[in-house]
Amino acid sequence: MELEGAVVVVTGASAGIGAATARMAGERGAHVVLAARRREPTRRLADELASAVAVPCDVTQPVHVEELIRTTLATFGRVDVLVNNAGQGLHARVEDTDPADLRALLELNLLAPLALMRAVIPVMRRQGAGSIVNVSSGTTLADAPSTGGYVASKIALERLSAIARAELAGAGVAVSTMIPFVTSTEFVTSLRRGSDAAADELAGVTFDPPERVAEAILELVRSGEPVADLVPAAYGGSR
Numbered sequence: 001m002e003l004e005g006a007v008v009v010v011t012g013a014s015a016g017i018g019a020a021t022a023r024m025a026g027e028r029g030a031h032v033v034l035a036a037r038r039r040e041p042t043r044r045l046a047d048e049l050a051s052a053v054a055v056p057c058d059v060t061q062p063v064h065v066e067e068l069i070r071t072t073l074a075t076f077g078r079v080d081v082l083v084n085n086a087g088q089g090l091h092a093r094v095e096d097t098d099p100a101d102l103r104a105l106l107e108l109n110l111l112a113p114l115a116l117m118r119a120v121i122p123v124m125r126r127q128g129a130g131s132i133v134n135v136s137s138g139t140t141l142a143d144a145p146s147t148g149g150y151v152a153s154k155i156a157l158e159r160l161s162a163i164a165r166a167e168l169a170g171a172g173v174a175v176s177t178m179i180p181f182v183t184s185t186e187f188v189t190s191l192r193r194g195s196d197a198a199a200d201e202l203a204g205v206t207f208d209p210p211e212r213v214a215e216a217i218l219e220l221v222r223s224g225e226p227v228a229d230l231v232p233a234a235y236g237g238s239r
Contacts, residue, residue: 001130005031006030008025008030008032011035012087014038017135017180021085023214024211025081026048028218033052033076034052039056042056055071060108065116073123079130082130087109090149090194091191091197092194093148101192131173132174133221137151141236146198176224177228178220180213181208183207183213
């Protein structure tokens, strides 16, 4: 799918990978719908772009997801691309993982992308075309201590993506998975638990800029390939 004239919905669009993806899509001629809980930075980014709308949205709330897609259709008339980027991490050993934290993580990292996919797939089927990119994590490629809960949520998202892709074969809708490496965003400092310990463990690691991930996401939209992996071979990836 080409970006020129496409309607692109990006969740978690107020900062980091989401903001970089939205900005890059807009610069390439897309109509962009920016969904995030933080209103002001999302509105400012929308104002920078030629054709964009900011929608306050907590993707874990079904009524917000419904309003996001209603607003997109009312404003632009279609949904061509969904980038499921909103998510949160958790740094805790299995024996220390609070089930309440894992439930919250699954709500955001797995159930919210599912709800958004359910909302856009019927629209894309009617259009006969669409692209969904679900953003996972390079931590799924290794057995790193203290990542169990987070990895569980992202592995589940990867399998959900792969099976949705198989189900939509022939419908003109491609479902793809983006697997970034550690990226220079607010992610580590905003973990649900364990931000300080995670930051200490990542000391010395070279972080990717969010624009590198955004470029890979938009290449997935263009190519329709099943997976893009930015993880270096030393960490279990293909690079």
